[in-house]
Structures are given as C-alpha cells and as structure tokens.
Amino acid sequence: xxxxKNVSMKYKTNGAIALDDVNVRIDDGEFVxxxxxxxxGKSSFLNVIMGQEKVDSxxxxxxxxxxxxxxxxxxxxxxxxxxIVFQDFRLIPKMTVYDNVAFALRVIGLGEKKxxxxxxxxxxxxxxxxxxxxxxxxxxxxxxxxxxxxxALVNNPSIIIADEPTGNLDPVLSNDIMSLFDKINALxxxxxxxxxxxxxxxxxxxxxxxxxxxxxxxxxxxxxxxNEDVSFASAETETKEESENG
Ligand SMILES: Nc1ncnc2c1ncn2[C@@H]1O[C@H](COP(=O)(O)OP(=O)(O)OP(=O)(O)O)[C@@H](O)[C@H]1O
Ligand SMILES: [Mg+2]
Numbered sequence: 001x002x003x004x005k006n007v008s009m010k011y012k013t014n015g016a017i018a019l020d021d022v023n024v025r026i027d028d029g030e031f032v033x034x035x036x037x038x039x040x041g042k043s044s045f046l047n048v049i050m051g052q053e054k055v056d057s058x059x060x061x062x063x064x065x066x067x068x069x070x071x072x073x074x075x076x077x078x079x080x081x082x083x084i085v086f087q088d089f090r091l092i093p094k095m096t097v098y099d100n101v102a103f104a105l106r107v108i109g110l111g112e113k114k115x116x117x118x119x120x121x122x123x124x125x126x127x128x129x130x131x132x133x134x135x136x137x138x139x140x141x142x143x144x145x146x147x148x149x150x151x152a153l154v155n156n157p158s159i160i161i162a163d164e165p166t167g168n169l170d171p172v173l174s175n176d177i178m179s180l181f182d183k184i185n186a187l188x189x190x191x192x193x194x195x196x197x198x199x200x201x202x203x204x205x206x207x208x209x210x211x212x213x214x215x216x217x218x219x220x221x222x223x224x225x226x227n228e229d230v231s232f233a234s235a236e237t238e239t240k241e242e243s244e245n246g
Contacts, residue, residue: 001025001026001027001028001061001063002024002025002026002049002061002062002063002159002190002192003024003025003026003059003060003061004022004023004024004025004048004058004059004060005023005058005059005060006021006022006023006057006058006059007019007021007022007023007048007055007057007058007059007060008020008021008022008055008056008057008058008214009044009048009053009054009055009056009214010056011053017213017214018041018044018053018214019041019044019045019048019055019214020041020213020214020215021058021215022045022058022211022214022215022216023216024209024216024219026190026192027190028158028190029185029188029189029190030190030191030207031181031182031185031190031191031193031204031206031207031222032191032192032193032206032207032208032209033193033194033195033201033204033206033207033208033209034046034192034193034194034195034209034210034211035194035195035196035198035201035208035209035210035211036210036211036212037212038196040211040212040213040214041211041213041214041215042163042194042211043163043194044214045194045211046161046163046192046194048060048067049062049067049082049159049161049192050078050079050082050084050161051065051067051070051075051078051079054067054068055067055068062078062081062082062159063078063081063158063159065077065078080108080155080157081157081158081159082157082159082160082161083152083153083155083157083159083160083161083189084152084160084161084162084163085145085148085149085152085160085161085162085163085165086148086162086163086164086165087163087164087165087166087167087168088167088168089136089144089145089147089148089168090148091136091144091147091148091151092136093135093136093137094135095135095136096132096133096134096135097123097128097131097132097133097134097135097136097139097147098119098123098132098133100136100147100151101119101122101123101147101150101151101154102115102119102154103151104151104154104155105118105119105154105155108155118154118156119150119154122150122151122153122154123150125150125153125183125184126146126147126149126150126153126180127146128143128146128147128150131143131147141168141169141173142169142173142176142177145165145166145168145169145173145177146177146180148165149165149177149180149181149184153184153189157189158188158189158190159189159190159191159192160181160184160185160189160190160191160192161192162181162191162192162193162194163194164194164195164196165177165181165193165195166178166195166197166200167195167196171199171200174197174200175200175203178193178200178203178204181193182204205222205223206222207219207220207221207222208220
C-alpha cells in the first residue's frame, strides 16, 4: 500500500512547490494512472515514493516503510520493493539485454543459477527471450522499453512505478507497453504510471488521479472513467484548437 496524508513538498534549491497537501491511498494490486500538465508535480510524487525527495510535512507510507522516518540505510530495502521504469529506458549500452536485466540481481549477490532462471522468466514475460544477447542499440525503441520493464521486474517488486514510459514511443507501441503493464498488474503487482497521454489512458480501464499545481484535483476509480471528461488545461486547449482547425 502507498499512502500520502497531507503531504507538501518544496524543492529547496528554488522553492518550487511540487506537492501541496496531497492525500491519496493506493491499495495493493491497484493500477493507477497519474496525469496532469507539465510541471504539475507528477514526477515529484514518484520521487517521494522512491525515497528520492523528503517531504516538508505530512505522512508518506510505502509498504511497511514510513518515508518520513526511514533511515538512509533502509532506503535500498525500500527500493528493492519498487520496480522503476523511465521514459528514456536508461539501459547500460555496453551490456547485453541479459546482463542489463541480470545486473540488479548480481548487485544483491544472488547465485548465477537463480539469476539465469529469473532473467529468462522476465525476458519471456516481456516477449524478448530471443533478444537476450543483443545490445541495446540493436533493439527497436519498444524493445528497449520492454528490456527496461524486464529489468524493473527482475527483483519481483511489489510495486512498479513508471514515469512517462511511453513518452518516446509511437501510439501502437505505447499501447503494447501499457498492455504489458496490465499483464504485470494481473500477476499481482501494484502499478503506478505517470503519463501525459490521455488518449492512451482512455484505452484502459484504470483509476485516474489528476494532479494540478501540486494538488490532486480529481481521482476517478476504474470502471467509471471511460466516459468521464478527464482533462487538464493544456489537453483541453489542444482539443479545442484541433477541432477549430479541423
Ligand atoms: N529538481 C528540481 N529542483 C527544483 N525544482 C524542481 C525540480 N524538479 C521539479 N521541480 C519543480 O517542481 C514542480 C513539479 O515538477 P515535476 O517534475 O514534478 O512536474 P511533472 O508533473 O513531472 O512535469 P512533466 O510532465 O513536465 O514531467 C515544477 O514547478 C518544477 O519546476
Ligand atoms: Mg515529470
């Protein structure tokens, strides 16, 4: 479970308000989209969950950890429960697909036999078993993101967090990647995906939390969101302009 109670957070370097009295609870096994305009605070929300930013006030709980009191030495244990996926994949160019995925398990000192078993399993899950020996630059964009997802899954984390995971992908690949998150969610992981792409969001039936200027301004549960008008300022403007032009 992830829980924010009256959470506010400012960046110390410039005083930018990133989160402003945020209250939200994400239960185990949920799939939540976080949407909102650029600068709304979406990545900041994820940064807090990952223990990368400390909040100024309020309470944050991620699984058994209270992030307001977590010790620095406990952070690696928190992060092992999280699988993180970024927009720009962040693969290691000089390592094969296999080694990119195996890396996290080597770091924690797992035996090679167990590593092989686990890496093969997750590469099969993302449908990349045949690309094991390729290097990242030999893969398509969608394949690279699937490697990044396999890497996020390899530790068997209970929570998967993705920040604009389809930001560099075309609509068809974006849909494939989101379907893969669906599959991962069906296998039991809690999934939190930040995206700008409302069209994509509406192709799936999941809870949608909208952030605006650091505040949660709407929270629509799954099964009710398909016909709702979920939009934020920039998306609304775009739609208007498009309909005027067309
Ligand atoms: N490292 C940082 N240092 C200082 N201010 C920051 C930092 N990161 C973000 N901010 C500021 O905090 C606010 C929230 O930013 P955040 O990155 O969370 O937005 P976002 O919703 O993820 O936007 P985008 O969709 O563009 O990624 C913005 O005002 C931003 O300028
Ligand atoms: Mg962001």
